[in-house]
Amino acid sequence: MSTVSAASKQSGLDVLHSTEREVWGVLERVPDPEIPVLSVVDLGIIRHVRVAEGSVHVGVSPTYSGCPATEVIRSLIGHALRTAGFEPAQIEDVLSPPWSSDWISTEGHRKLKAFGIAPPEKTVSRVRHLFAAPRVACPRCDSTQTERISEFGSTPCKAHYRCLSCAEPFDHFKCI
Amino acid sequence: MSAAAPRSTMAALDAQRSRYVLRLADTSLILGQRLAEWVGHAPALEEDLGLANLSLDLIGQARLLLTYAGELEGSGRDEDQLAYFRDGPDFLNVALAEQPNGDFGRTIVRQCLLDAWQLELYSELQQSTDRRLAEIAAKALKETQYHFRYSASWLIRLGDGTEESHARVQSALDELWRFTNELFAPDALDDAMAAQGVAPRLPELRSRWLAHIEAVLREATLKRPMDVNYPWHGKRGQHSEHLGYVLAEMQFLQRTYPDSRW
Numbered sequence: 282m283s284t285v286s287a288a289s290k291q292s293g294l295d296v297l298h299s300t301e302r303e304v305w306g307v308l309e310r311v312p313d314p315e316i317p318v319l320s321v322v323d324l325g326i327i328r329h330v331r332v333a334e335g336s337v338h339v340g341v342s343p344t345y346s347g348c349p350a351t352e353v354i355r356s357l358i359g360h361a362l363r364t365a366g367f368e369p370a371q372i373e374d375v376l377s378p379p380w381s382s383d384w385i386s387t388e389g390h391r392k393l394k395a396f397g398i399a400p401p402e403k404t405v406s407r408v409r410h411l412f413a414a415p416r417v418a419c420p421r422c423d424s425t426q427t428e429r430i431s432e433f434g435s436t437p438c439k440a441h442y443r444c445l446s447c448a449e450p451f452d453h454f455k456c457i
Numbered sequence: 458m459s460a461a462a463p464r465s466t467m468a469a470l471d472a473q474r475s476r477y478v479l480r481l482a483d484t485s486l487i488l489g490q491r492l493a494e495w496v497g498h499a500p501a502l503e504e505d506l507g508l509a510n511l512s513l514d515l516i517g518q519a520r521l522l523l524t525y526a527g528e529l530e531g532s533g534r535d536e537d538q539l540a541y542f543r544d545g546p547d548f549l550n551v552a553l554a555e556q557p558n559g560d561f562g563r564t565i566v567r568q569c570l571l572d573a574w575q576l577e578l579y580s581e582l583q584q585s586t587d588r589r590l591a592e593i594a595a596k597a598l599k600e601t602q603y604h605f606r607y608s609a610s611w612l613i614r615l616g617d618g619t620e621e622s623h624a625r626v627q628s629a630l631d632e633l634w635r636f637t638n639e640l641f642a643p644d645a646l647d648d649a650m651a652a653q654g655v656a657p658r659l660p661e662l663r664s665r666w667l668a669h670i671e672a673v674l675r676e677a678t679l680k681r682p683m684d685v686n687y688p689w690h691g692k693r694g695q696h697s698e699h700l701g702y703v704l705a706e707m708q709f710l711q712r713t714y715p716d717s718r719w
Binding site: 343345346347348349376377378379430431432433434435437441457 | 489502503506507509510512513514515516517518520521591592593595596597599600603606607
């Protein structure tokens with residue numbers, strides 16, 4: 282088990298970088314509590330990992346201001362880092378620039394679709410088009426004959442859709 | 458702000474800014490609390506989810522703002538102390554935010570008027586000389602954009618809907634319009650914030666707000682009410698009779714069992 286203090290006794294940037302890589306490795310195994318197929322890294326909310334003065338600093342962004350999972354995510358990250366021997370670890374809030382669904386990794390898109398959630402398109406919401414709902418492909422049959430049932434779903438980040446081809450309802454991860 | 462400013466001046470500036478940030482925070486908090494009253498009562502499940510989502514965003518934004526206001530104030534009050542242990546006159550939300558929900562249409566009218574306002578306000582606050590405020594505004598703006606899309610699309614549907622729905626939202630609009638005066642009427646604090654580049658000049662926001670609202674009203678076949686020059690001063694702590702009931706509901710648990718936690 283590698284620790285920061287052990288790492289800092291060895292010298293050189295390589296050690297520092299390898300510690301950072303190990304931290305990223307730990308974070309890749311921390312699931313999002315509401316969409317557990319995604320890791321916090323897939324979700325794109327990890328903004329930085331730094332090792333400074335014998336301590337690991339992890340910058341985390343909230344997805345939505347009111348997302349109830351934010352505090353659970355922080356405690357899951359803290360727990361994972363402690364378990365992996367990275368102590369002390371500082372979890373820092375990063376608000377700017379605000380998180381975007383564009384930051385979900387390609388791997389994250391694949392995992393969402395396999396889980397039955399249509400991944401977000403690479404577009405940002407516009408104010409102008411009042412009634413325009415984005416065209417979303419069904420994650421099960423890939424048909425684009427779908428319709429939005431509700432812009433708001435079970436979590437702040439999802440909307441309800443229905444596939445008109447295979448008749449299955451599904452969630453869509455919204456673009457923000 | 459000069460680095461050489463004496464400590465007492467700095468403290469006074471922070472106190473002033475704290476009060477300004479509280480206005481933004483309280484407007485989001487009280488509006489969020491109002492929307493939360495709909496949970497389990499909305500006309501359809503989809504709207505129940507919609508209103509709850511908006512509420513959650515607004516309360517989340519309020520938490521960021523309250524935390525910052527507490528830090529600026531510098532006397533150790535955190536978001537919870539500010540939300541749960543202040544009395545009515547210490548709340549600085551605009552009076553429109555505290556107006557009762559009424560029916561779904563009335564809630565949508567109130568929401569649309571405030572969403573369009575926050576849309577313009579947060580757009581401008583992104584350029585604030587106060588970096589923290591600019592960051593919070595940038596985050597809040599993303600959410601406000603779909604709040605407005607939600608409330609505006611419903612207002613159009615209801616206004617251009619049945620005779621009954623049209624009449625209801627028109628009467629809500631007539632009733633609530635008088636509270637919009639406060640959104641654009643600056644007082645000494647607003648002017649001081651504008652002079653420091655912290656906040657935009659409120660009267661300058663009005664034409665853009667009106668453009669949003671008039672476009673929606675046109676499509677909704679609703680009539681813009683006459684402007685009433687009645688000065689509400691919610692942001693100075695002078696509220697309508699409705700705020701006390703909102704606070705009673707929101708604060709009773711913490712007042713009864715102080716500092717209790719989940």
